[in-house]
Amino acid sequence: NKTNRKISAQRKINSPKMREPKTEFATENDTPLDEERKNSDVDKKVLREILEDEIIDSLQGVDKQAAKQIFAEIVVHGDEVHWDDIAGLESAKYSLKEAVVYPFLRPDLFRGLREPVRGMLLFGPPGTGKTMLARAVATESHSTFFSISASSLTSKYLGESEKLVRALFAIAKKLSPSIIFVDEIDSIMGSRNNENENESSRRIKNEFLVQWSSLSSAAAGSNKNDTDNSNTDGNEDDSRVLVLAATNLPWSIDEAARRRFVRRQYIPLPEEQTRYVQLKKLLSYQKHTLSASDFDELVKITEGFSGSDITSLAKDAAMGPLRDLGDKLLETERDMIRPIGLSDFKNSLEYIKPSVSQDGLVKYESWASQFGSSG
């Protein structure tokens, strides 16, 4: 029957296999195995589209076009990030496991008093791994991942954006467990007294808050969560939809929205050990001559760098050996290219600077001590 088909569609679409469709087309040099894999990738994509249509048909009171757009642009497939891909940030990882991953994987244990939070904010300087963490949470909790930003919700047609927001929440409930990741939440949930706020962004913000509240009250208001386990197998389940947001400007968030983020996790600049782990990892597949003491020196001189500054630095340093060759690189054998050395990093440090200023940092830390969750 229809309900069973819906549930099976949902399970299939939520399974890790379904979340990684890579559509490639057969080429002449393919082995039978390659071909089989590519065909199965195409099959998966077709199957996913059928399942999506089925889900869209089953949604009530949701604009079909908006729902299609959510599937096409907002649901993230593939591109998985795991905890180990993220250097350091141990306390943030722990908080996210406790607040989201464990409750999503063991909903039977997290009911009543232990009910999972509906909103969690990751804040801190840019490039510190907030987006990576959100992706890892989705991967590790086997959740459907919806990634939105202000630009993906803004539509020039009046009223369209609200339809998108409604469709977003409806699909998230249908495909739960779900993570609705809002990047740069400050641009959607900016302070209400901001005079520049236009009519359309005010409406998006209000609709988002309404939908988000309905989620919380629907689950919090029903006692069924304490006793009924029937929702734990992929059926519609309000309690496993989380709004996870990231911002570099936490002080610009509207107070009403800020209160809804029960957990506010500070994601600081990487400490020495984290910079060490990240640098080691970035260089692990490269030919280099950096000794243990070179790494120590590098760790010291990258104080104040964010994770993305470190990535940029390593990428630039890795170009050093190629830059030395100039045009000769076109005819040089790969094995003859010299390894990356500490001097390459030092050269790159001439123009790759930390993107966060000391003053900027002080601002984050004071917001963290006023509004952040401890731990």
Ligand code: ADP
């Ligand atoms: P944010 O969302 O905080 O602005 P991102 O998660 O988008 O930052 O990180 C940007 C890039 O910086 C990542 O793609 C990655 O290359 C690098 N990066 C940042 N933090 C880390 C980290 N802790 N471990 C590994 N890479 C990191």
